[in-house]
Amino acid sequence: MKTISKSIAGLLWLLPLSSFSQVTDRIKLDQEGFYPNAPKVAVVTGDVPEGKFYIASTNLRDTVFTGTLSSEKQSAYSSTKTKIADFSALSKEGSFVVCISGVGNSYVFEIDKNVNRNVGKATLKGFFYQRASMPLEEKYAGKWHRSAGHPDNEVYVHPSAASKERPAGTVISTPGGWYDAGDYNKYIVNSGITMGTLLSAYEDFPGYFKNLKTNIPESGDGVPDILNEAIYNLRWMLSMQDPNDGGVYNKCTNAAFDGMVMPGVTQAKRYVVQKGTAATLDFAAVTAQASRILSKFKKELPGLSDSCLAASKKAWAWSLQHPDLAYNQNEINKKFEPKITTGGYGDNHFGDEWFWSAAELFITTREKKYYDTVENHLKDNVSLPNWHNVGMLGFYSFLRFKNELPSFTNATTGFMKEKVLTIANDYIQHVAANAFETVMGQTKYDFTWGGNSNAANQGILLINAYLISHDKKYVDYALTNLDYILGRNATGYCFVTGIGSKSTMNPHHRQSVSDGVTDPVPGLMAGGPNPGMQDHCHYDFTEPETAYSDISCAYASNEIAINWNAPMVYLSNVIEALQNKVGY
Ligand code: 9MR
Secondary structure: OOOOOHHHHHHHHHOOOOOOOOEOOOEEOOOOEEOOOOOOEEEEEOOOOOOEEEEEEOOOOOEEEEEEOOOOEEOOOOOOEEEEEEOOOOOOOEEEEEEEOOOEEOOOEEEOOOOOHHHHHHHHHHHHHOEOOOOEOHHHHHHHOEOOOOOOOOEEEOHHHOOOOOOOOOEEOOOOOEOOEOOOOEEHHHHHHHHHHHHHHHHHOHHHHHOOOOOOOOOOOOOOHHHHHHHHHHHHHHHOEOOOOOOEEOEEEOOOOOOOOOOOOOOOOEEEOOEOHHHHHHHHHHHHHHHHHHHHHOOOOOOHHHHHHHHHHHHHHHHHHOOOOOOOHHHHHHHOOOOOOOOOOOOOOOHHHHHHHHHHHHHHHOOHHHHHHHHHHOOOOOOOOEOOEOHHHHHHHHHHOOOOOOHHHHHHHHHHHHHHHHHHHHHHHOOOOOOOOOOOOOOHHHOOOOHHHHHHHHHHHHHHHHHHHOOOHHHHHHHHHHHHHOOOOOOOOEOEOOOOOOEOOOOEOHHHHHOOOOOOOOOOEEOOOOOOOOOOOOOOOOOOOOOOOOOOOOHHHHEEEHHHHHHHHHHHHHHHHHOOOOOO
């Protein structure tokens, strides 16, 4: 924890007020810190006797900024009362604390040109720690090194997935990929949005990511590490396609969740289960996008780009034959043994998956038939992405390529542009009324299972608004949500493990629970406040924005997951990539 040293307590009299000796978590702020010329806000909660706040050096010798707290705000989503300390005008680089008389000192934060470099790298590295089927050697994984976990080279075709060529019990091999979350199963649907988000980060900022190294075994192979990491999961995804018909299995899974043990300790049988339209179309989208990105790396990765495109087209063809096949675990369990009780990722609305996969296939191939599907679904409802709602990813990709696409797409990209800007402008309008002045938390529905990924995904939407408008204000607002995740929220937690002063310590993450290392595996973002509390564990606070419990039992608020980490990788790195350009 970064706090002021006790030995300098005697210097407190040098400050204009005298009661600064206590570090308090009542002052909520981005625990990493701020860019010199970016907005800077801390939020103090509860009763505050004084109207002034000070920014001081960590030895409390120098007051570098004095400001006035805002009037009191009542949060709409908990009983929390706040006052805002805005010190945007302070641009001096260094380490500082916020001091408020009668309240105490905040955690130490930095003002620095590259303040989000650490969190950007760490959240990408987080994916490495989720890798299945390969040992994590100490030279890459440090104290979190471990053995390979599930080899997944002997995986059984579950009766729900039986086909003529692959009857139930057929053994196939689907090694590699990332464990989904705190559990050790691997799900195609959730890989879909995760991969789309990571690949889009690269496509939006290839220059930045070219130089981002995460110390993984592939580092230095001529391929950017964000792609190296994504390719590890891509190769697994490719193994989940039935080569006989192009359909893609929903997941590679145990029948039931493993206990809270290290990966590979239990030797439970692994299964691939029923193919589905969502899984197959998500797969088609990811492989189409990967194909065009990897076409630039044909020397380093011979054949991979072409294999991806062939796989994508085959998945599309299967989907045309099975346009509406939901993965419904309850129904499957009525018919087949063993019953499968791991995560469902069951989705039964496929318009968005049709749209996204058609968009990626069209951008990669320019074939008109895919564009027709884009047009058919263009006016469907589109909203913030999550694992079962991926249409917006197609908007982002189209907008990324709008200047390279044929002119007959102009009206379509124009429509998409308006839509993204409309949502972004709506977000912005409500920030002033929010007790933490963040985009996150404008409705109580932001606080849900994995709600922190809503914050990160709203940030991505705002970045897209910036990319199409070049209006810097959208980056400023995206930053409010990065701040939210890193501590400017009603819980006062920084939700990324290993980052900040008071961060998630006990995620629902089997390796972190069972590896004997005190610190959790780093770079992983907890789901965050979720008043649903479906885990029925102990919660000290239960209101929408405070229902977070940093105990490993609490999987509904304190699990980690690849589809939540990916937008945090995007947001933290892309803000870092943009900071110079927007004058931070
Ligand atoms: O993120 C998923 C969330 O939207 C659902 O409400 C929840 C219950 O179905 O499942 C979440 O996903 C979990 C998945 O099913 C299994 N691995 C862990 C995921 C995160 O909790």
